Amino acid sequence: MQVNILxxxxxxxFKTELIQEIxxxxxxSDNSVSNKSHWLRSAEVRKLMSISPGTLQNLRINGVLPYRKVGGIMFxxxxxIQKMMEGGKL
Structure with a gap:
């Protein structure tokens, strides 16, 4: 049996090589994510658009901004969002 000493x-x-590969x-993966649909939470949308929670709720209720609800979290x-901001139809 051969024993290798590290x-x-x-x-x-090894650590340096591993970090470079990661x-x-x-x-x-960042490049592939940009090609796919990206989802934001309510707080991120409010910050991005500089709107209040009530305004975001009105956009949802009026059907202006589509959303998905997963486990109580709106996405x-x-x-x-970009289409809405540009004034295009969703």
Missing amino acids: TKEDLNQ KQLLSS YAIED
């Missing part, structure tokens, strides 16, 4: 230097090199994976597609 040094701190070996572990540091960064590459994250950057490639809004960023594409729908």
Whole structure:
């Protein structure tokens, strides 16, 4: 049976390589996310549009801004928000 001894230097090199690979994976996943639909929560939409919770509720009730409710949390597609802001039909 062969025994390999690992040094701190070996572990540091492994850590560096692992971090580089993770960064590459994250950057490639960021690119793929931008091609897909991106969803925002209510607080993010209010901050983005500088509106109150009541105004956002009125946009939902009047059907101006579509949303999805998942487990009590409202989600809004960023594409729908952009269309609404540009004055286009949803």
